[in-house]
Amino acid sequence: MLMPDPGTLRKLVGEYEALVARQAGSGAVKADRRAQDLAYTLCVSTGTRDVNLALRKARSHIAAAQGPVAPIPLRPTGPGATEPHDTGEAVA
Template structure:
C-alpha cells in the first residue's frame, strides 16, 4: 500500500521560501529579536509544510516540489518558470541562484 504525500500549494510554498530568505537577510543585518522570532516561525512552517526537520532540508524539498509543480503546469515545449507569492511567473530557481546557503 502506498502512502499519500501531502504537498503544500505551490504559491504558498514559494511565499514561505521567499519570506524565509527576506527574514534571514534581516536577521543577519539587524539581529533583532523580532526578526529572529519571525524567522523561527517561518522555518517551523516550512518544515511542517515539507515534512522535514531542518531549514536546509525544508528548502531543498520545497524547491523540488516547486520544480515538480512547474513541470505539471508548464505547457508542452515551454520552459517552466517559478511562481512568486502573488502567483506571477518569476525566474527559475536556477536563474536566480540556489536558495540554500544564502
C-alpha cells in the same frame, strides 16, 4: 505525503529567505520569532526537521510544479460508459 500548494511554498520560502538575509545584514545573532515560525512551517509542510532540508524540498516541489502539466483524460460517453464514483473509482 500531502504537499502544500506550490504558490504557498513559494511565499514561505521567499519570506523566510528575505528575513534571514535582513537579519544577517544587521548582524543579528539569533533569528527573530517570525523567522522561527516560518522555519517551523516549512519543516512541517515538507515533512522535515531541518530548515535547510525543508528549503531544498520546497524548492524541488516548486520546480516540479512548474513542469509540463499532464492532460486530463476525457470521460467516455454513450452506452456502457462509466461514471465516476465519490471515491474516484469508475463504476458501471
